[in-house]
Amino acid sequence: MEILPHDLQEYLDNHLDPEPEGLQKINRDTYLKMLKPNMLSGHYQGRVLSMLSKMLQPKLILEIGTFTGYSAICLSEGLMEGGILHTIEVNRELEEMLNSHYKLTNVEKKVQQHFGPAEAVLADLELNNIDLVFIDADKRNNLTYFELVLDKVRPGGLIIIDNVLWKGKVYGDEKDADTESFRKLNEHIAVNTQVEKLILPVRDGLMIIRKK
Secondary structure, three states: OOOOOHHHHHHHHOOOOOOOHHHHHHHHHHHHHOOOHHHOOHHHHHHHHHHHHHHHOOOEEEEEOOOOOHHHHHHHOOOOOOOEEEEEEOOHHHHHHHHHHHHHOOOOOOEEEEEOOHHHHHHHHOOOOEEEEEEOOOHHHHHHHHHHHHOOEEEEEEEEEEOOOHHHHHHOOOOOHHHHHHHHHHHHHHOOOOEEEEEEOOOOOEEEEEEO
16 A cells, blocks of 8 residues: 555665554554454554654544554554543444553553444534544545534644545546545645645555644
């Protein structure tokens, strides 16, 4: 899923902080037990998420798409004292694994796990003044999620969306539905005057959006 050349990505991987021990285990467990382990954020992207969170020092984080908890744990590293991360996962069968991963990394008191379709969960949560949102769920609904959370994010807050380069297809000739949905998302946000935005070629593309 990496956009960058392998030798460049390898160089980057060799010049960042080591992967914390608990996250190493979660990384291994995900590749051993899950059908699509490449959905994991991984070491480099995880450190990017951790760094952005630490720079922002959020009190309230929202994540849409938990998977095995790797990104939630990375984002929670930057929470201020007493802060909370709400994360939404559609697959309840992951509950036992997620609970074990949160305990392993000592974030069980910082992370509030929710299960169900994201739109329904968001309607029930009624969160406001969110400092940071990470969107990494079902790809065709990314634009819907962005529009649902934008008014809930405080001025100066961040929205991060994963996979926006979609294996390089968004700047190629592909016309499949997923690729077209990412093109629509990227073009919609590019002209949105409520936010500042840029795309980082991290892994499969991270869009960093700052609400004005």
